[in-house]
Amino acid sequence: MTKPALLQASLLSLAAVLAFSGQVTAEPAKTLRILTAGGEWTDAVTKCVDGPFEKKYGIKVELDTPAGYAKLAGLAQSGNVNVALMDLETSELERANANGLLDNIDWDKVKPFEMFPDAKKPYGFASTYFSTIMAWRPDAKAPSNWVEFFDTQNFPGKRALPDYPGYVLAFAAIADGVDPTKVFPLDLDRAFKTLERVKGDVIWWTAGGQSAQLLQDNEAQYSIGWSGRIVTKNDLKHSFNQGMLDTSWWGMPKGADPAMQEAALLYLHEYSDPKQQACIAQYISYTGPSPELDPLLPQDKLDQFPNFKKNRDVQYVTDGKWWYDNAAEVEKRWQEFKLAQ
Template sequence: MPGRVAPTPLPCRNAARSSPGPGDQAMTTRRTILQGAALVAAPGLLRAQGAAREIRMVEAGGLSGDSIEVGYVRPFTARTGIRVVRENPNQLGKLRAMVESRSVTAVLFELGSLSTAIAQAAGMIEPLDWAAIAPDPMFDEARLPHAFGYQYYSTLMAWRADAKPLRSWADFWNAREFPGKRTLPDNFTLALPMALLADGVAPDKLYPLDLNRAFRSLERIKGSVAVWWAAGAQPPQLLKDNEVQYAASYSGRVAGQAGIGLTYAQGLLDLSYFVVPKGASPAEKAAAMGLLHEMSVAANQAKAAEVISYTGASPQLDALLPQAKLGEFPTTRENKAVQVLGNPAWWAQNRDAVERRWQEFKLGL
């Protein structure tokens, strides 16, 4: 048995003796005690030998990846001695290839909310061991059986400082009273909810989406859209270059940027999750639960938020964030209350059909 402690050899004083004497009985007793001790010790030794000393994670990269390193990896490694290797990018296809080839090289994989729903439906991810994670308090939507929501972000309205401020998507759609060019995402999971909110649909009535109404709403605004952006870096740059005056943008790209105003009112709030690929090493999974615990700690989340203006899932985080910049973060009490959470399960079931309609819409741009 690997890791088993072998009993200390005892000398045989009289090999010719056929029956045990008092000395032999003492030696037998000692040997039995040592063997028993070895069996008792073996499981712990096996656990020590089998414990992971390094784990790998796939994350989105950029400042988001840097925030993971500063906020979570460093305290985890300091506490456990376990090294964490980060890699990116984090496309869903990469996770699928890992699982289907049965070559799972990373125990944690970052996915957006829609990709998480798709991965779970396809059986690509394992349930988390929440008892082992033992998290600090978390928002409910961040604590799923198969996924740990570690980072919130929003898609919101932003504008140049010399443009008239917006209060709603209805204002964004109103090019007469709020003149200027717009940029919207070339992403139907974002553009269609925006279009319905602009058309007066109540946030709690968005899903299931009324697709006919959404596309009619987009027809009304498309003439004012100068750019349908595909990369998150585009909206702030378009605003700074004065190519557009209003933008739908990821919050972390515009929060705190000079010359740019924003509002979280009717922002589309979303979550990035970490999941465990199906077939991951049990020892590495056990270690990874400890890293997820670090992601639940409010003080660690505050450290991560120093790197990028996205926030973790702790409802206790507000007091730890820079109070002068509190309005920049998506999950402060004030900002979270005025936003809209998506419905990833609905999108996982309907995305293919909606994408066909989206491509038809784009032909008319």
């Protein structure tokens, strides 16, 4: 073998060894494409994370909407997975993972700042926490828990409830005596027992803003709503006690360009920085996955944030896998309940 050929063979062997040992990786792409849900949260992330990320790494962030499972499945079916990060709800994340549509996150490469343990899954990075909580008019008798909230005799008035089983059934089960710390696996019989009892006093809402508006218009006296729609309303009362803490997630679609995936891992590292998350909280009352956030948040608004320790400690974290595993049964019983009204 000639010396040039021998040298080439040696270099190829060295490259193979380094690649096998994980020392050779793709260079990050110069563009990172992300699918996001849009709205105020996305606007805040653009200001607080995307801008500094582009400046630091020279990688342009391109956003597109909508996000969600249907869009992910469509990309996979087309064979053109042109995004490296996607915004997914908890149940969507579990469904996508179960159907093999997500790559696992290389947490060793992300090297995140400290995160809540429930914010890290092999296939999901918790982007933001939000709560579903109880609210009521100031002239209504104040409930302290879900037993009282669903007690229409001692706490009279209409209830504005979400027309989504994932945001009402657990509370209804707690109202029947289920321990809030042991909600899952969810006892559907006890949940529907409560809803059957109160259905004559219920107004069902389908858009998040209605949870507060129905109270403000005095069409309902009590409501279940998403915290971001409730906590900034000074004319309403609310409580995080026994609230449901939920998460939106970053997932990495399987089949994306490896170079863009490398950029996505850098992006997740930056997103885990509590300073970036505190910046986001300046614009919207949802918080990220850092347990170091409280000192960095607006101190006059601490009680508005789902992950503020005082609020987090009195809530339970929803179980996305349970909802995915039992989706068919939940939907069947939900439709039967609604049709019978």
